[in-house]
Amino acid sequence: MDLTTKSAALKAHSATTQIVMGVSAFLVVFYLIKFFLSRPERLNFPIFEASPSEYKSAVVEGSLKYPDTPFILGDVVVLPKSTLDEIRNLPEHQASFNKMVRKVMHSKYTNFGADHVELISAVKVDLTRHINSYLDGLQDELRYGLDKELGPCEDWTSVHLYYQLTRIVAFLSGRVFVGLPLSREEEWIDASINYTRDVMMAREAVEKQPAIMRPFFARFLPEVKSIRRIADDQMTLTFAAIFTTTAAASQVIFDLVSRPEYIKPLRDEIQQVIEEDGYDNIGGKSHKLKKQSIPKLKKLDSFLKESQRFSPPTVTGIGRITTAALKLSTGHTIPKGVHITFPAYAISMSAQSMVVPSDNTESYVTPHEFDAFRFFKLRAMEGNENKHQFATASPDSIHFGYGLHACPGRFFSSNEIKIVMIELLHNWVMRLKGDVCGIGGLDKRPESRHVRMAISPNESAEIEFRRRRA
Ligand code: HEM
Known part of the structure; x- marks a missing residue:
């Protein structure tokens, strides 16, 4: 290979590398934006933090503290029991069971x-x-x-x-x-x-x-x-x-x-x-x-x-991914694309419910x-x-x-x-x-x-x- 051809090949290689790197950077930024936008923290609901072994007590605590308000735990929004009837029969184009299964089971990979x-x-x-x-x-x-x-x-x-x-x-x-x-x-x-x-x-x-x-x-x-x-x-x-x-x-x-x-x-x-x-x-x-x-x-x-x-x-049940914005009787709105669920364990452990x-x-x-x-x-x-x-x-046993x-x-x-x-x-x-x-x-x-x-x-x-x- 003479010098001119070599230099042309190097240029071409460097251009390809730049394109690959550019596309990769774009994909990373795209995923980062998508990831941050899809986090439920951006919703204006109370947030609970818990280690993976403490979700049960966190859900019970959240349900007692906020009986009429949705709250966030990890990447899900836990809804109050009072909204169960509004959600449980919603069709896929409003609240999707299949999307929830795919998310929970990481279907994209499994x-x-x-x-x-x-x-x-x-x-x-x-x-x-x-x-x-x-x-x-x-x-x-x-x-x-x-x-x-x-x-x-x-x-x-x-x-x-x-x-x-x-x-x-x-x-x-x-x-x-x-x-x-x-x-x-x-x-x-x-x-x-x-x-x-x-x-x-x-x-x-x-x-x-x-x-x-x-x-x-x-x-x-x-x-x-x-x-x-x-x-x-x-x-x-x-x-x-x-x-x-x-x-x-x-x-x-x-x-x-x-x-x-x-x-x-x-x-x-x-x-x-x-x-x-x-x-x-x-x-x-x-x-x-x-x-x-x-x-x-x-x-x-x-x-x-x-x-x-x-x-x-x-700990929770009736998980769905919202496929349309949902206005709840409690006055709160859940936007599209949110993983919602109900506090199953807290419901069956609560004397009131x-x-x-x-x-x-x-x-x-x-x-x-x-x-x-x-x-x-x-x-x-x-x-x-x-x-x-x-x-x-x-409603008492979900x-x-x-x-x-x-x-x-x-x-x-x-x-x-x-x-x-x-x-x-x-x-x-x-x-x-x-x-x-x-x-x-x-x-x-x-x-x-x-x-x-x-x-x-x-x-x-x-x-x-x-x-x-x-
Ligand atoms: C103690 C045993 C079981 C428990 C605790 C259990 C629990 C559940 C729960 C919580 C759901 C989702 C309900 C919802 O989100 O609204 C579900 C759905 C389902 N279960 Fe079970 N299940 C049990 C046994 C079984 C068995 C033995 C079968 C099959 C013979 C089965 C087949 C299904 C199917 C096909 C669905 C999906 C239903 C749909 O998409 O409409 N389950 N189960």
Whole structure:
């Protein structure tokens, strides 16, 4: 190359470098402006600061201090309960559920969170409508899962509850979603569990990055690279169903073994219903609870709901991204593009926001006490028989959502957890690890993990199980 050509090449190279640098600088400035403009701090609402493990108390404090005013925590605006009815049924072009899922799941990087219209209608219509016809299969599968995962357990055996329950719930969900024999194949079980775990790990890895850096680096995270494939409906369903149900069932078992005084009344209720209704005797050898028996277990249902009230999956609920400016009845306006949500935990812990029947305040004057049969007592009142159930979504209980996007799988999940608990109460004994006298203890209850709005059961806790002797 002669000198002239060399110098022309250098000039061209330097021009390209300048263009690349110019475009990069423009992109960085563009992202910075976009980032700062999209922060909710620019809204004129009270701001709360909290470390990731303290969001729960911050939301409670905010709700008590500002019962009628939206407040900001992290990158969300928490709305007062009084505006629930104005928001819960808003269509996508005003408040988007899908955009919220995509934001929370960091879909841009994890590829999780596409709209699954057919999936939702399948769960809403098919799964819920045929819920009773799945009960036999679920009971079969539970026994299979317990035998396979917990083994003979003739003597006390220590079990990593969360891990084993995840596999058992995967068996149960698989039996209904894909059916036998695939549902019992290790490859399927592994795929469904790993998919959920991988998505959550990728999400958490992105979440840990400073928001401002995500557009530049999130795609290169190893956790993200491992998840970037096409999340089909089946895997999305598995994600929605396994993770949530396992978490709820784990919390129920932790609550029960740390409060063993509830074991006998729950067991008695099951025994009484069996005596009333008898068993279904399928094929002459396997005994199954009859379909009409499960709704009769009102104490068990109440226990599940109280457990969820204390240990919900998230501190807040009914999250949406506004897709139009919203004028609230409180006089405040929420502009377009803001992540709004409601203080789910604070709502269900607040005496004021709960139903206080005039002739029975007993159940509700102590919202901070774990009263496993509080909802059972409420349902015993005339006119309340069908209210306050675990799967009931209401303004006082929004842990399954409430309104347009209320969880369509909650009836199925409620049945799954009940079937697990019926079997464990009826045919097994369980206790906290090392609790040889079976006295439980609230100070020994495995602690949940709190990360921002998420509450997860203790994943490493061990619980001891033994089969009941005849
Ligand atoms: C204890 C277990 C569960 C909990 C706590 C739970 C909770 C929730 C919540 C909070 C929502 C969003 C509601 C809203 O923002 O308005 C939701 C939506 C959803 N859940 Fe569940 N869920 C559970 C189990 C299940 C199961 C077992 C399935 C499937 C069989 C399922 C399928 C779905 C689907 C498809 C949606 C989206 C609904 C829509 O977009 O309209 N969930 N769930």
